[in-house]
Amino acid sequence: MVIMTNRSQKNFYTGAGLDRATVARKQADWLAQRLAAPESRFLAVWRGQFLVAPVPEGTEAPPAVQPVYLDAGSPWWREAATLAPAFLGVEGDVAHFAVDLSGLEEGHPDLVGLGTPTELRTLAHQVDRSTASLLAYVRGLLGWHQRHRFCGVCGTVTEVIEGGHVRRCTNPDCKTLHFPRTDPAVIMLVHDGDRCVMGRQARFGQGMYSTLAGFVEPGESLEEAVAREVMEEAGIQVTDVRYQSSQPWPFPSSLMLGFHARAVTTELKVDLEELEDARWFTRDEVREASLRNGPPDGSLRIPPGDSIARRLIEDWLEGEV
Numbered sequence: 001m002v003i004m005t006n007r008s009q010k011n012f013y014t015g016a017g018l019d020r021a022t023v024a025r026k027q028a029d030w031l032a033q034r035l036a037a038p039e040s041r042f043l044a045v046w047r048g049q050f051l052v053a054p055v056p057e058g059t060e061a062p063p064a065v066q067p068v069y070l071d072a073g074s075p076w077w078r079e080a081a082t083l084a085p086a087f088l089g090v091e092g093d094v095a096h097f098a099v100d101l102s103g104l105e106e107g108h109p110d111l112v113g114l115g116t117p118t119e120l121r122t123l124a125h126q127v128d129r130s131t132a133s134l135l136a137y138v139r140g141l142l143g144w145h146q147r148h149r150f151c152g153v154c155g156t157v158t159e160v161i162e163g164g165h166v167r168r169c170t171n172p173d174c175k176t177l178h179f180p181r182t183d184p185a186v187i188m189l190v191h192d193g194d195r196c197v198m199g200r201q202a203r204f205g206q207g208m209y210s211t212l213a214g215f216v217e218p219g220e221s222l223e224e225a226v227a228r229e230v231m232e233e234a235g236i237q238v239t240d241v242r243y244q245s246s247q248p249w250p251f252p253s254s255l256m257l258g259f260h261a262r263a264v265t266t267e268l269k270v271d272l273e274e275l276e277d278a279r280w281f282t283r284d285e286v287r288e289a290s291l292r293n294g295p296p297d298g299s300l301r302i303p304p305g306d307s308i309a310r311r312l313i314e315d316w317l318e319g320e321v
C-alpha cells in the first residue's frame with residue numbers, strides 16, 4: 001500500500017511504499033511466520049551504514065548500486081546480528097526486515113563478501129527514491145536502538161519487543177516502555193518577497209548558504225519555534241509563518257518541518273556562535289546559484305537536492321510562496 005501524502009511526497013527520503021502493519025507486528029505468531037517465510041527480505045546494516053553492491057550489468061542506470069539483502073536460505077547472520085531482525089513492513093506478501101551486523105569487526109570476511117559499507121547520504125544519489133526512503137527509515141530505527149539500550153528511568157538494560165518498534169525495561173519494578181524517538185526541527189526560508197535570508201555555518205563547503213533551522217523546544221508551537229530561531233540566529237522578526245512540507249532526516253533522528261515566513265524587519269543581527277554569516281540574497285542571485293554545477297569557486301552555493309532546504313528555496317524561486 002502506497003500512502004500518497006500531499007507535498008511531503010515530493011521530498012527525498014519519503015515514499016518508501018511499505019505497509020508498516022502496525023497492528024499485525026504486535027502479534028508474536030504473525031511476526032514469527034514472517035521471519036520464517038522464504039520470501040521475506042533481510043536488509044543488511046553495519047554500524048549505521050548500508051552494505052551495497054553494484055547493480056548487475058545490463059541494468060539501466062540509475063540506480064548505480066543496490067543495498068544488500070541477506071540470504072534467507074542460509075541464515076548464518078542470525079548468530080552475528082546484534083539485534084533481532086527489525087520488522088519494517090510488508091510490500092504485497094513480502095515482509096521486509098533490517099538486520100544489524102554491527103557486532104562484526106571491520107573487514108570481517110562475512111562482511112567483505114556481502115558488499116561495501118556506505119553512508120546513506122553518499123548512497124542517496126545512487127539509488128532510487130523509494131529505496132532511499134526505506135534506508136532512511138532503517139537508519140532512524142536502528143540508530144534509536146543503538147542509543148537506547150538502557151532505560152532512561154532506572155538505568156536497567158532494555159529488551160526489544162514488537163518487532164523492533166518498542167524497547168521495554170527488564171527491571172520488573174519498572175517495565176517502562178520506550179518508543180522510537182523523532183526529534184522535531186523547524187527549517188525555514190525567510191523572505192520579504194523578492195529577497196530571502198540564508199546563513200552559513202563554519203563547517204559548510206565554500207560558498208554554501210542555507211535556510212535557517214533549529215530544534216523545537218518543550219512547550220513551544222512550531223510557529224513559535226520558527227519565530228524564535230529566526231530572531232536568535234539572524235535578529236529578524238517574522239510573521240505569516242506557513243507550513244510547507246516535512247522530511248525525515250535520520251542524521252541521527254530528526255523530522256524536518258519546513259516553513260516559509262515573511263520578514264517584518266530587515267536588519268540582520270547574526271548570532272556568530274551559531275552561524276558564520278547570514279545575508280539577504282535576491283531572487284536572481286539564488287536562481288543563478290540553483291543552476292550552478294562544478295567545483296566550488298567562491299560563488300554562492302545552495303543545498304543539494306536531497307534536502308528540504310533546497311525544496312523550500314525552489315518553491316520560493318518558483319513563486320509558490
Ligand SMILES: [Zn+2]
Pocket residue numbers: 151152153154155156169170171174175176
Ligand atoms: Zn527501567
